[in-house]
Amino acid sequence: MSENLIEFNNISKFFGSVIALKDVTMHIKKGQIMCLLGDNGAGKSTLIKTLSGVHKPTHGEIIVEGKKTVFDSPRDALDLGIATVYQDLALVSLMSVTRNFFMGREPMKGFGPFKTFDVQKANSIASEKMGQIGIDVRDPSQAVGTMSGGERQCLAISRAIYFGAKVLILDEPTSALGVHQASVVLKYIVKAAASGLGVILITHNVHHAYPVGNSFTILNRGKSMGTFEKKDLSREKLLSMMAGGEELDKLELELKEIDRKSKN
Amino acid sequence: MSVKSKSIQNKNKDERVRKVSNLKVLLNRPELGALGGSILVFIFFGIVAGDTGMFSAYGTINFLEVSANLGIIAVAAALLMIGGEFDLSVGSMIGFAGICIAIPAIYWGWPLWSSILFAFSMAVLVGYANGILVVRTGLPSFIVTLAMLFILRGATLALTRLITGRTQVPGLRVLIENDPIAWIFSADAFKGLFSWLGSLGLIALRQDGSPLATGIPASVLWWIGMTIFATWLLMKTRYGNWIFASGGDKLGARNVGVPVGRVKISLFIGTAVAATIYACVQVLDAGSADTMRGFLKELEAIVAAVVGGCLLTGGYGSAIGAAFGALIFGTVSMGIYYTDVDTDWFKVFLGGMMLIAVIFNNFIRRRVTENK
Numbered sequence: 001m002s003e004n005l006i007e008f009n010n011i012s013k014f015f016g017s018v019i020a021l022k023d024v025t026m027h028i029k030k031g032q033i034m035c036l037l038g039d040n041g042a043g044k045s046t047l048i049k050t051l052s053g054v055h056k057p058t059h060g061e062i063i064v065e066g067k068k069t070v071f072d073s074p075r076d077a078l079d080l081g082i083a084t085v086y087q088d089l090a091l092v093s094l095m096s097v098t099r100n101f102f103m104g105r106e107p108m109k110g111f112g113p114f115k116t117f118d119v120q121k122a123n124s125i126a127s128e129k130m131g132q133i134g135i136d137v138r139d140p141s142q143a144v145g146t147m148s149g150g151e152r153q154c155l156a157i158s159r160a161i162y163f164g165a166k167v168l169i170l171d172e173p174t175s176a177l178g179v180h181q182a183s184v185v186l187k188y189i190v191k192a193a194a195s196g197l198g199v200i201l202i203t204h205n206v207h208h209a210y211p212v213g214n215s216f217t218i219l220n221r222g223k224s225m226g227t228f229e230k231k232d233l234s235r236e237k238l239l240s241m242m243a244g245g246e247e248l249d250k251l252e253l254e255l256k257e258i259d260r261k262s263k264n
Numbered sequence: 265m266s267v268k269s270k271s272i273q274n275k276n277k278d279e280r281v282r283k284v285s286n287l288k289v290l291l292n293r294p295e296l297g298a299l300g301g302s303i304l305v306f307i308f309f310g311i312v313a314g315d316t317g318m319f320s321a322y323g324t325i326n327f328l329e330v331s332a333n334l335g336i337i338a339v340a341a342a343l344l345m346i347g348g349e350f351d352l353s354v355g356s357m358i359g360f361a362g363i364c365i366a367i368p369a370i371y372w373g374w375p376l377w378s379s380i381l382f383a384f385s386m387a388v389l390v391g392y393a394n395g396i397l398v399v400r401t402g403l404p405s406f407i408v409t410l411a412m413l414f415i416l417r418g419a420t421l422a423l424t425r426l427i428t429g430r431t432q433v434p435g436l437r438v439l440i441e442n443d444p445i446a447w448i449f450s451a452d453a454f455k456g457l458f459s460w461l462g463s464l465g466l467i468a469l470r471q472d473g474s475p476l477a478t479g480i481p482a483s484v485l486w487w488i489g490m491t492i493f494a495t496w497l498l499m500k501t502r503y504g505n506w507i508f509a510s511g512g513d514k515l516g517a518r519n520v521g522v523p524v525g526r527v528k529i530s531l532f533i534g535t536a537v538a539a540t541i542y543a544c545v546q547v548l549d550a551g552s553a554d555t556m557r558g559f560l561k562e563l564e565a566i567v568a569a570v571v572g573g574c575l576l577t578g579g580y581g582s583a584i585g586a587a588f589g590a591l592i593f594g595t596v597s598m599g600i601y602y603t604d605v606d607t608d609w610f611k612v613f614l615g616g617m618m619l620i621a622v623i624f625n626n627f628i629r630r631r632v633t634e635n636k
Contacts, residue, residue, distance in 0.1 A: 075521070090519040092512030094579040094629075095505075103509050104521035106502040116500040159520075 004063070005030050005198040006082065006167050011060035013046055020046040023060075024224045026217055028167060028198040033189065034227075035209040036202045037242045038219035044202050047219065048171055051200070052084035053077035081166030085173065089156040093145035097137050100144050101126040101159050129158045133188050150181030154188055167198040174208045186212050206239045218242055294573030295585030297624045301571065301617070302588045305595050313602035321458070321467035321477040323602070325484075331594025332487035333542055335587050337561060338568035339490045340538035342586035343498070344531040345569050348511030348578030349398060349405035351535040353390070354565055356416035358558025361387055361543035363424050366433035366553035376436070376443040383540050390416065391536030395529030405532075413562065421555045437551030449486075449541070450548035452479025483545045487587065490538070494583035507531065512579030567614065568593055571621040573628070580629060592617065 004027045013021040021043045028034050038044045049055045051062075053071030062069050064080050071077045074084070091100050102122050109118040123140040130137045135151050144152060153173050160168055170189065174182040190212050193199045203209050209216065216233060218225040218241050225241060240248065309318060317323050337354050344351055364383035368374040374382070394412055398405045424431055440446045452458075455478060461467045462475030470476055498504040509517035510524045518524050539558065547553045570576065571592060572585025593614070600607050 074519070078521070086519065088513075088516060090513070090516035092509055092516055092579060094512045094575070095508050099505050099508065103505060103517060106505050108502060115502075117502050117505060119500070 003030070003066075004028065005065060007061075007063040008051065009061050009063065011047070011050060011057045011062070013050055013055055014058045019222055021050065021057075022223050024217075024219070026200075026224070026227065028200060030196050030198055031193050032214045033193045033199045033201055033212055035213035035216045036200055036219065037204060037206065037209055037216060037238070039204060039242070041221070042219040043222040044204075044219055045171075046222075048084065048169055048200075048202060051077070051169055052082060081164055082169065083160035083163070083165035083167070084169040085153075085156045085160055085171065087171050087175070089152055091144050091152055091156060094143055096141045096143055097130070097147070097155065098122045098126040098140040101129070101155065101162075105163060125162070129162055130155065133158055133191070134184075148181060149177050150184050153177070153181075153185050157185075157188060157192065161192060161197065165197065167200065168192060169200045169202070171202050172204075173201070174203065174205060182208060204242070206235065206242055210235045210238060293582070294580060294625065294628065295582040295588060296573070296628060297621050298572040298585045298588035298592065301592050301621065302595070305592050305599070309595065309599040309602070313599060316602040318599055318602040321461070321475070323598075325477045325481065327595050327598035328484050329481050329594075330598050331591045332481065332483040333545065334561070334564055334568055334593055335487035335590035336483065336490055336542050336545070337535070337538045337565040338572070338586040338590045339487075339494045339583050340531075340535040341562075341565040342569040342572060342574050342581055342583050343494055343507060344535050345566070345574040345576070346498070346511050346578060346581040347507045347528055347531045348514065349528055349531065350409060350566065351394060351532060352406065352409040352562045353394060353412035353416055354535055354539045355558040355561035355563075356413045356420065357387065357390055357536050357539035358543045358546070358561055359553075359555050360390070360416045360420045361540040362547045362553035362557045363420055363433060363555060365544065365547050366436055367424065367427055369439055370433055370435050371427060376439040377445045380445060380449075380544060383543065384537060387536040387540040388533050391533030392529060394536070395532035398532070399525040399528055417555075424555050431555045432552055433554075434552035436547060436553070440548055440551075446548055447482075449482050449544040451482055453482070453485055455479040481545075481549075483549075486541055486545065487590070490541075491583055491587040498583060503527070508579055510578075564593065567618050570625070571618060573625050575625070575629060589621075 006028045008024065008026045011021055011024045012019070024043075024047060026034065026036075036044060036047065046055065050057050053074040053076050056071070062071065064082070069076075069080065077084075090103075092103070095103070098119070099122075102125075107118045107121050107125075108115045109121070110116050126140045127137045130140075133154050135154055144155070147155065157168065157170065157173070168189075173185050173189070177185060186208060189199055189201065201209060201213065210230075213230060215227055215229050216238060217227045218238075228238075313319075318327070337358075341351060341354065361383045364386050365376075365379045368379035368382055369376050390412070394405070394409055397403070397408045401408070421431065424433065440450055458467065458475045458477060458479050462469050462473075468476040498507060506517070506522045506524075506527045509520075509522045510527045514524055539561075542561070543553075543557065546557060568589035569581065569586045570589070572582060572587065572589035574581030574586065596613060596617075597610060600610050600613075
């Protein structure tokens with residue numbers, strides 16, 4: 001199981017004179033959840049877009065299952081089983097659960113010009129897959145707009161898995177969710193990893209990342225501050241690294257100063 | 265273990281699935297408003313004009329024909345609207361297609377069938393131009409097709425005057441008779457049935473013994489056929505799912521691999537082709553083309569689609585609804601002549617109906633998407 005599903009070696013991305021990413025290296029193994037943490041502007045979005053084929057890296061190489069690869073488009077990444085679930089989830093709230101689940105990849109029946117969208121089969125697969133993650137789709141023809149945020153997130157993830165994802169890139173899957181819903185989604189992510197997928201979980205919430213992650217890569221101002229195994233890292237250390245511990249210390253000092261002044 | 269969890273799942277499922285009555289399912293359909301509206305309109309005219317001959321075979325064919333003409337373009341406009349775009353150039357396209365048929369046939373000596381094909385190929389070009397401009401530039405289709413509305417109408421007028429020296433091209437009627445394809449747009453269907461009904465005395469006859477209503481006009485069959493085809497496309501094909509997805513969330517659809525650009529371009533071609541079918545029916549029926557044909561039809565088509573439950577922002581609607589929207593429009597516009605109401609009031613009614621329909625449809629959509 002030590003074999004890397006996907007490797008990013010010394011990835012750099014420049015936009016004109018702006019250095020968005022500099023020498024970022026990450027390895028993702030089967031069944032592993034790798035958390036990518038970073039503050040706003042750390043380069044998380046650029047990195048995801050590079051991993052999913054939207055941007056081409058300026059330098060560096062991407063190795064998928066041992067083979068060096070260049071992604072020309074998101075389609076290329078998708079074909080190699082690298083599926084990205086963006087924050088907007090690519091769900092249409094006016095459309096039914098089934099129609100969303102199979103959007104762009106509808107199961108067909110019949111021949112030639114009379115091929116039709118097999119709605120029955122699609123309905124049963126959609127409710128079965130959603131059922132497996134413990135979400136009862138009360139009626140697969142109901143609009144996605146009626147679902148909760150967590151259910152939508154799970155729908156987007158299970159869709160990616162159903163269509164053959166080997167590596168899942170999840171962009172802030174819990175950021176808009178309440179505590180309970182976030183835990184449902186995180187549980188599902190752990191399950192997905194346990195079934196043999198590699199997961200890259202992008203978040204800025206240490207409390208969501210720490211319990212589920214196996215390793216942690218921290219980005220700061222476009223550079224990787226290193227990848228750490230869970231055993232080498234306490235939650236406090238992760239928190240301080242991620243927020244830039246110095247800055248928090250400085251903030252504390254400043255607050256004390258304000259406090260002192262107001263007392264005088 | 266797995267069996268157990270499955271049984272629990274099923275049990276949960278049973279608990280959570282609420283029996284929804286068929287009535288409620290019906291209430292959540294987008295075409296409900298237009299269907300209900302049609303019934304109301306028929307009840308209204310049944311009471312007010314029931315004994316005036318509006319619902320005789322002849323009267324019925326009359327208002328069905330008006331509805332059908334509009335319905336042909338409304339169904340295509342509805343598909344495009346579900347796909348998230350408008351086409352304001354439909355009305356101008358009708359006029360343009362009309363002269364594309366008439367000028368080659370009358371002035372250049374083309375056989376009628378080839379000028380009909382020529383009109384359709386021009387429609388594909390215009391639709392493609394609209395589509396590619398909207399998709400490539402990302403400009404609102406409202407603006408792009410508004411420009412096309414003026415360009416086409418102006419070109420129609422200028423070219424017709426340049427070639428013929430006038431704004432109308434008459435004289436097509438003689439060409440229809442022996443043409444191999446003109447009948448598709450001009451022949452009445454079920455003539456035998458109507459003659460038979462006439463001979464039984466069930467429908468009104470002319471002086472010479474032929475029935476007053478000679479058959480079902482071709483436009484009505486086109487209208488019904490296109491509605492069935494569009495509904496099949498929307499509900500039963502992959503392409504239909506792509507139309508909903510393109511209109512509902514362009515970016516999301518693209519991210520999961522829906523060819524949004526291609527879908528939209530094909531829908532623009534669809535509205536231009538529908539406008540040309542409309543033009544064929546009208547030109548062959550009247551025997552002449554007029555540069556002002558189809559004036560304001562684009563707005564009537566949008567009214568019919570919206571009354572039929574299409575959402576202006578895309579992603580939601582139905583072709584059947586648009587067909588009923590056209591039926592309401594046609595019934596009222598003809599029916600008003602059978603009542604004592606001054607026909608000047610027709611447009612007031614039209615505007616009011618559209619407002620009520622939009623408010624009602626908005627309510628339905630909220631029910632659907634917010635699970636009430």
